Amino acid sequence: METVTGIKRENSEKLFETAKKYFPGGVNSPVRAFKSVEGAPLFMHKGNGAHVWDEDGNKFVDFCCSWGPLILGHNHPSVFNNVVETLKNGSSFGAPTVKENELAELILSRNPFIEKIRFVSSGTEAVMSALRLARGYTGRKKILKFEGCYHGHVDSMLVKAGSGLATLGTSTSAGVPEEYANETLVLPLNDLDALKACFEEFGNEIACAIIEPIPANNGLLLQDLTFLQALREICSEYRSLLFFDEVISGFRVAFSGAAEYYKIKPDIVTYGKIIGGGLPVGAYGASAEIMGYVAPDGPVYQAGTLSGNPVAMAAGIAQLTECAKPGFYEDQERRTKQFVSRVNQHASTKEYDFEMVTIGSVFWLSFDGKKRIQRADQIDPDMSQFSKLFTALLNRGIYIGPSGYEVGFISTAHTEEILEGAAQQFCDALDEIYA
Numbered sequence: 001m002e003t004v005t006g007i008k009r010e011n012s013e014k015l016f017e018t019a020k021k022y023f024p025g026g027v028n029s030p031v032r033a034f035k036s037v038e039g040a041p042l043f044m045h046k047g048n049g050a051h052v053w054d055e056d057g058n059k060f061v062d063f064c065c066s067w068g069p070l071i072l073g074h075n076h077p078s079v080f081n082n083v084v085e086t087l088k089n090g091s092s093f094g095a096p097t098v099k100e101n102e103l104a105e106l107i108l109s110r111n112p113f114i115e116k117i118r119f120v121s122s123g124t125e126a127v128m129s130a131l132r133l134a135r136g137y138t139g140r141k142k143i144l145k146f147e148g149c150y151h152g153h154v155d156s157m158l159v160k161a162g163s164g165l166a167t168l169g170t171s172t173s174a175g176v177p178e179e180y181a182n183e184t185l186v187l188p189l190n191d192l193d194a195l196k197a198c199f200e201e202f203g204n205e206i207a208c209a210i211i212e213p214i215p216a217n218n219g220l221l222l223q224d225l226t227f228l229q230a231l232r233e234i235c236s237e238y239r240s241l242l243f244f245d246e247v248i249s250g251f252r253v254a255f256s257g258a259a260e261y262y263k264i265k266p267d268i269v270t271y272g273k274i275i276g277g278g279l280p281v282g283a284y285g286a287s288a289e290i291m292g293y294v295a296p297d298g299p300v301y302q303a304g305t306l307s308g309n310p311v312a313m314a315a316g317i318a319q320l321t322e323c324a325k326p327g328f329y330e331d332q333e334r335r336t337k338q339f340v341s342r343v344n345q346h347a348s349t350k351e352y353d354f355e356m357v358t359i360g361s362v363f364w365l366s367f368d369g370k371k372r373i374q375r376a377d378q379i380d381p382d383m384s385q386f387s388k389l390f391t392a393l394l395n396r397g398i399y400i401g402p403s404g405y406e407v408g409f410i411s412t413a414h415t416e417e418i419l420e421g422a423a424q425q426f427c428d429a430l431d432e433i434y435a
């Protein structure tokens, strides 16, 4: 086996020590802290196409892609130019601009599931606002969520299944009152019997059932289509809203997200990440009737100083214009499958307990052999193999998100040639950790 040396980390280590003086844990978002892998987080210096360079001058093929937004890779020329041109006219007005209309038109003219949209500044904000809308529209209090889905750091979503009454939520974060968490019901994913029992007991109180239709924050927990279809039906039966949180899957697996991929119509949808072309944008949308409840048309209040920010809109317009081109998603999926099957074939030949799970241009590294993992509790909590693989990959010039529960992303800048080289690095890294 070839000898691989560790990467230089001196500058990142120094910067992290300084950052610890300023920020809790030295970071502005917890997963960046490298808590579940070795060493200090890498401080990034620049990105171009499929590559990033850190402050020590190491170069990596980037499969984190800013946790999903960069579907065209770093610094895509049309995103860059549109942002710079827009910025020349000013960065923010707190008044409407034509860019908001343009991005809305680009989305709504292609999306058969929503008639109106509201732009906000993050995925969390989109979910928080849309949950309020679901409650305001239905006049009901309870929200149903699924264990293993992440919906941002919204109070009512920082909840897991309680130990007593299986479905009543209990908070997973200090600062979220139990009384509040109790209004969230929590069910396991892909469990039809639990779903039916929950609706029989609480159906008439449930404002909405929120789900990542492609759960991608606790591994990639691909659901049975029949489960998602049953969820649609039972929501309609009890007049609860079906809420697809498409912050990851939106514009990723298809232009109109998992709703388009699975042909299931949600009542309310949230987007984030890709919609902003790498700048902070989130959005929620629904029928004109439901969106009619949002202020200033209706009684559900929601606002934002930087909502619809023209520079962020410009990045989104440029990126989604590329995404809307014919064959975009087919090509992304084809290249991703090719990459994944190369690595999987190697792992299978060598009989490693490892498999890459994939959909669209998303992949997840599963250390649970060939078991089909559809629920969070089916994942082996021992992440030591992931941690070793992470380091082995870094040493070979591959950067993935520093957590075994997170997924990887492929952008248009990941050419077949880059992916072929990266697949070889994955195979070598697997050989190293299983040796």
Ligand SMILES: Cc1ncc(COP(=O)(O)O)c(C=O)c1O
Pocket (backbone or CB within 6 Å): 067, 122, 123, 124, 125, 127, 150, 151, 152, 153, 212, 217, 245, 246, 247, 248, 272, 273, 282
């Ligand atoms: C499905 C889903 N919903 C909501 C969020 C929250 O988005 P943000 O981090 O932009 O607040 C995320 C973030 O990863 C997500 O994956």
